[in-house]
Amino acid sequence: MGTLPKGGKSLSIATERESFDAQLTPILDTAYRVASRMTRNADDAWDLIHDAALNAFRGYKNFEAGTNFKAWFFKILTNTYIRKYSKARPDNVSLDAGEAPELFIYQNTQHTPPESPASDPEREVLDKIDEEKVSAAIESLPEDYRMACALYLLEDLSYQEIADILQIPIGTVRSRIHRGRNLLQRALWDLVHTGESAQESSEDEE
Incomplete structure (x- = not known):
């Protein structure tokens, strides 16, 4: 039975x-x-x-x-x-995100993210960017930061839920999301401007 x-x-x-x-x-x-x-x-x-x-x-x-x-x-x-x-997997080594520059897109969101993504102003910015670009940017992050940011920003999970899933302290979740967001800014900046450059080239050819 x-x-x-x-x-x-x-x-x-x-x-x-x-x-x-x-x-x-x-x-x-x-x-x-x-x-x-x-x-x-x-x-x-x-x-x-x-x-x-x-x-x-x-x-x-x-x-x-x-x-x-x-x-x-x-x-x-x-x-x-x-x-x-x-x-x-050969790419599981976490990079030191402290070496990443503080960049461009989320200048008004350089703070510790809220416990719940529902009240996070960064999500409002992400919602205005093409979903494929956001996903591609998150995919470019080192694994530790990629998983924490994906669960928080894309799957709407709370810090505590992410800590339970990844089996790490909640303080580590906060750190990974904060550092991951800094890396995400640069990735999104590159993707957005690459897309703009391609669009301008296409318009020039026309």
């Missing part, structure tokens, strides 16, 4: 799977985006989600009903990535 998460009654494996799928399905799109940022490869991202889902289902009896399934699953996703993919 299968079991429900902690606090539930014993159920058949089929019913347990139904309960698990009902919670996993609504977050699959978000999980894929997060996995894609981890692996930087579409096929690897789906493989990572598949492996993480298997691990999560095996441990579903340990999930406490009524708590945050999304954070719980993302923690398993992160652990699965670390075990299976991280050691094989």
